[in-house]
Amino acid sequence: MRDFMGNENGDWLDSYLFDKRVVVLRGPLDSELATRVASKLMTLDATGDEPVQLQLDSPGGPLEAAFSVIDVIDAMGIGVEVVCMGQVGSTAVAVAAVCEKRSTLAHAQFHLADPDIEIVGPSSRFETLLSHHRTSLAHFHERLAAAVGKSVEKVAEDCSRQCWMGAEEAVAYGIVDEVLAGRAQLRPLRPGRAAPGSGRFEQPGRR
Numbered sequence: 001m002r003d004f005m006g007n008e009n010g011d012w013l014d015s016y017l018f019d020k021r022v023v024v025l026r027g028p029l030d031s032e033l034a035t036r037v038a039s040k041l042m043t044l045d046a047t048g049d050e051p052v053q054l055q056l057d058s059p060g061g062p063l064e065a066a067f068s069v070i071d072v073i074d075a076m077g078i079g080v081e082v083v084c085m086g087q088v089g090s091t092a093v094a095v096a097a098v099c100e101k102r103s104t105l106a107h108a109q110f111h112l113a114d115p116d117i118e119i120v121g122p123s124s125r126f127e128t129l130l131s132h133h134r135t136s137l138a139h140f141h142e143r144l145a146a147a148v149g150k151s152v153e154k155v156a157e158d159c160s161r162q163c164w165m166g167a168e169e170a171v172a173y174g175i176v177d178e179v180l181a182g183r184a185q186l187r188p189l190r191p192g193r194a195a196p197g198s199g200r201f202e203q204p205g206r207r
Contacts, residue, residue: 018044022053029061029069029092038072041080051079054099060090063115063136069095070143084108084167084176090115093175094140097147102176110165110175112158115140148174 017024023040027033037054044052060066073080073095082096084104089111096102104110117133138152145155150173167179 020053021048021050022055024055025069025092025095026055026057026086029058029065029095031062031065031068034061034065034068038068041069041072041076045076045078049078051081051101052076054080054082054095056082056084056088056092056096057086058089058092058095059087059111060092060113060115063091063133063140066091066095066115066140067136070098073098082176083180084110084170087111088170088175089113091140094144094147097144097175103178103180104167104170104176106167106179106181108167108170110167110170110173111162112155112165112173113162114159150174 014024018040021044023037023044025033025037041052041054079100081101082099082103084096084102085108087109088096088104090113093110093112114137117130141152141156141159144159145152148155165173165175167176170176171179
């Protein structure tokens with residue numbers, strides 16, 4: 001589907017939000033999505049001093065993909081303000097927790113869980129790959145524990161139990177800091193443009 005300017009809606013909205021210093025992480029956090037999100041964060045870090053808003057709705061994914069995003073957030077010289085929406089699960093919980101300012105919409109759901117084991121390679125390397133996964137998983141627990149202010153043992157146990165939480169429970173656990181009453185703190189569209197598919201236009205100069 002194309003927007004009113006003839007552009008693909010997804011591409012138009014993605015570019016538009018990027019201009020507003022908004023990065024959307026939506027869907028399974030695989031290596032392709034992680035690379036795209038990390039690249040956008042690094043670009044915004046290099047081209048401005050204002051904080052970046054990360055809008056997060058993801059069930060998580062492989063440890064390596066999550067760490068590639070977390071490492072970029074840790075290294076950035078500007079703040080990353082996450083807004084959690086929809087489902088935030090597994091490794092995506094850690095992505096949210098390491099951000100500087102952490103908010104959630106009221107109906108977001110959080111799934112504290114270890115990521116699935118993905119071992120690809122010859123059987124002769126199985127033990128080596130399994131050992132690597134265990135080391136990465138321990139690092140995941142350590143990084144998440146530091147971000148939420150709990151012991152590594154507590155976080156590892158809760159991930160093993162696959163705990164589901166609502167927004168208020170996520171605040172109490174330390175994953176996020178506040179529940180937003182509405183969508184007011186999501187960065188809005190500029191005047192003079194229409195949201196894709198809305199069929200409505202705002203007149204320039206009006207809010």
